[in-house]
Amino acid sequence: MTRLARIAVAALALLLSLGAARAADEAGFRAWVEAFGAEARQQGISAETLERAFAAAKFNPRVIELDSHQPEFVKPVWDYIAGVVTEDALKRARQKLREHADLLARVQQRYGVPPEYIVAIWRIESGFGANFGNFGVVEALATLAYAGRRQEFWKSELLAALRILQSGEVPPERLVGSWAGAMGHTQFMPSGFLKMAVDFDGNGKRDLWTSLPDVFASTANHLVVGGWKGTAPFGVEVRLPANFPYEMAETQRKAVAEWSALGVTLADGRPLPAWPGAAAILVPAGHRGPAFLASENFRALLDYNNAISYALAVGLFAERLRGGGRIARAWPTGDRQLGRGEKEELQRLLAERGFDPGKIDGQLGPNSRAAIRAFQKKAGLPADGYAEYGLLEAIRKSPKP
Numbered sequence: 001m002t003r004l005a006r007i008a009v010a011a012l013a014l015l016l017s018l019g020a021a022r023a024a025d026e027a028g029f030r031a032w033v034e035a036f037g038a039e040a041r042q043q044g045i046s047a048e049t050l051e052r053a054f055a056a057a058k059f060n061p062r063v064i065e066l067d068s069h070q071p072e073f074v075k076p077v078w079d080y081i082a083g084v085v086t087e088d089a090l091k092r093a094r095q096k097l098r099e100h101a102d103l104l105a106r107v108q109q110r111y112g113v114p115p116e117y118i119v120a121i122w123r124i125e126s127g128f129g130a131n132f133g134n135f136g137v138v139e140a141l142a143t144l145a146y147a148g149r150r151q152e153f154w155k156s157e158l159l160a161a162l163r164i165l166q167s168g169e170v171p172p173e174r175l176v177g178s179w180a181g182a183m184g185h186t187q188f189m190p191s192g193f194l195k196m197a198v199d200f201d202g203n204g205k206r207d208l209w210t211s212l213p214d215v216f217a218s219t220a221n222h223l224v225v226g227g228w229k230g231t232a233p234f235g236v237e238v239r240l241p242a243n244f245p246y247e248m249a250e251t252q253r254k255a256v257a258e259w260s261a262l263g264v265t266l267a268d269g270r271p272l273p274a275w276p277g278a279a280a281i282l283v284p285a286g287h288r289g290p291a292f293l294a295s296e297n298f299r300a301l302l303d304y305n306n307a308i309s310y311a312l313a314v315g316l317f318a319e320r321l322r323g324g325g326r327i328a329r330a331w332p333t334g335d336r337q338l339g340r341g342e343k344e345e346l347q348r349l350l351a352e353r354g355f356d357p358g359k360i361d362g363q364l365g366p367n368s369r370a371a372i373r374a375f376q377k378k379a380g381l382p383a384d385g386y387a388e389y390g391l392l393e394a395i396r397k398s399p400k401p
Helices: 003-042 047-054 061-067 077-084 087-099 101-111 115-126 137-147 151-167 190-196 212-225 256-261 296-304 308-321 340-352 366-378 389-397
Strands: 235-239 253-255 278-282 291-294
Touching (some): 061 137, 077 308, 235 278, 253 256
Antiparallel strands (some): 253 278
């Protein structure tokens, strides 16, 4: 057999294997939908709604792939922010602020959220309405509930989408959005739509696709429900003293006066602003990168999307629109970032050494960062919870208990 023939046979075998895998996934998916339908009917979803919702729904492997590669969790924080806070996007955002100034002012009067933050979310979520996504919401959520991570979460969102469909408030053809089932100009999840979307234009329906009054007011309401208060920014860049206890970063919230007493100042050395409530210190790229004092309003941004890179990007974009938001300290762009397999190795090594990272899944969430801090503190390193290749090498070399 010639080399080309061997390649052709191997390619055919691969295609047959992939086809068999897809058929198995689709068969399993249909069985799951059948079982889920019985559960949904017990939750008040009608048989007619289920039939309409799932008539064309199929298992979508692309959704599972995207679930593992969310840019706000995969890209280095500096790359993610640089992709959001561009001069072109800022120029367009300023134009949008002028174009919709009266409407945004009415929304701010009602909800207290600065227009710049609403427009920043609008920019990130859909490019000012240019891209709502092209995934069927029911198909995407059903795929995730069947085979994705956090299956119970996705199942609850799927039930919320079915309730929207059953209510008749949103036409079936509008239930199209992102791979994660987020919808409209500012990408509301179905449960968020049910709880926080508002009818600001007074036509009796909440429309996040064609009514900017509903879009802006719903986005502001989402932030308020998440804890937004007043006009304070998301945060501000700060300078940390040489002896700063990095294990406090992200994990502890203190009054601004307490951070000042520890020697924290603004990046230019001036005193910290007199914000009410508690604030946290963030070092998203470790002790060698920029540090931020995050206000309570930062938590409202996290409630919108629970990723530090996302909330920072929204905040920095909004503050650029307000005349600030520039970062003084350089990001450690020379750091070698970890791939998915290396993150899983890092988690396994932490667990083997008695530091519990939670589920070993290549996702370095709060549990993994807490385990990293514990290891760093024991090893005499700044306990900043930051994971890069140097940390992985240090753990590889560390003794097992």
